Amino acid sequence: MILKPEIKELMEQSVLCWLATVSEESMPNVSPKEIFTAFGQDQVIIANIASPQTVRNIKTQPQVCLSFVEVLVQKGYQLKGNARIATESDPGYQEMKQTLEDMTLGKFPFGSIIVMEVESVKPILAPSYLFYPETQEADQIQEAKRRYNLEV
Numbered sequence: 001m002i003l004k005p006e007i008k009e010l011m012e013q014s015v016l017c018w019l020a021t022v023s024e025e026s027m028p029n030v031s032p033k034e035i036f037t038a039f040g041q042d043q044v045i046i047a048n049i050a051s052p053q054t055v056r057n058i059k060t061q062p063q064v065c066l067s068f069v070e071v072l073v074q075k076g077y078q079l080k081g082n083a084r085i086a087t088e089s090d091p092g093y094q095e096m097k098q099t100l101e102d103m104t105l106g107k108f109p110f111g112s113i114i115v116m117e118v119e120s121v122k123p124i125l126a127p128s129y130l131f132y133p134e135t136q137e138a139d140q141i142q143e144a145k146r147r148y149n150l151e152v
Ligand SMILES: Cc1cc2nc3c(=O)[nH]c(=O)nc-3n(C[C@H](O)[C@H](O)[C@H](O)COP(=O)(O)O)c2cc1C
Pocket: 016, 029, 030, 031, 032, 033, 034, 035, 036, 046, 047, 048, 049, 050, 051, 052, 053, 054, 055
């Protein structure tokens, strides 16, 4: 199992992820995705709502990197692996589609799904946790709320 419960939990709490792909000409491409979730123990699925370049890139170069950060606690993960584009005719598509539609509530139609096989996972931590080991999550949340002009 590569997607341990603590990784899935933080993924669920993170609103956005950033998916990096590489074009045929070796040009990096990164774009945000909100409709993403863990699927089983080793996969992340992402709704292709409006990601033409990402999809083009994966078709010729499957290596991807996906990062997400829960912006208040300021912790996340960087995942690396290979991706493919799944469509209606793929086995298991309906189950993946249903999982993502539970998130979109049908508001954002999509005709294919990016399926990432996760091969490695690296934690992402705000530097405060590293430079000031006494930093508590509650301190980070308070500081992030101040920086984002949210209610404290
Ligand atoms: C907050 C936010 C959430 C987004 N979520 C998704 C998503 O879940 N799926 C998707 O395909 N596009 C999503 N997009 C749109 C793509 O990021 C956007 O269309 C981007 O230009 C796609 O670029 P690409 O073709 O290089 O991937 C989102 C954009 C924003 C700003």
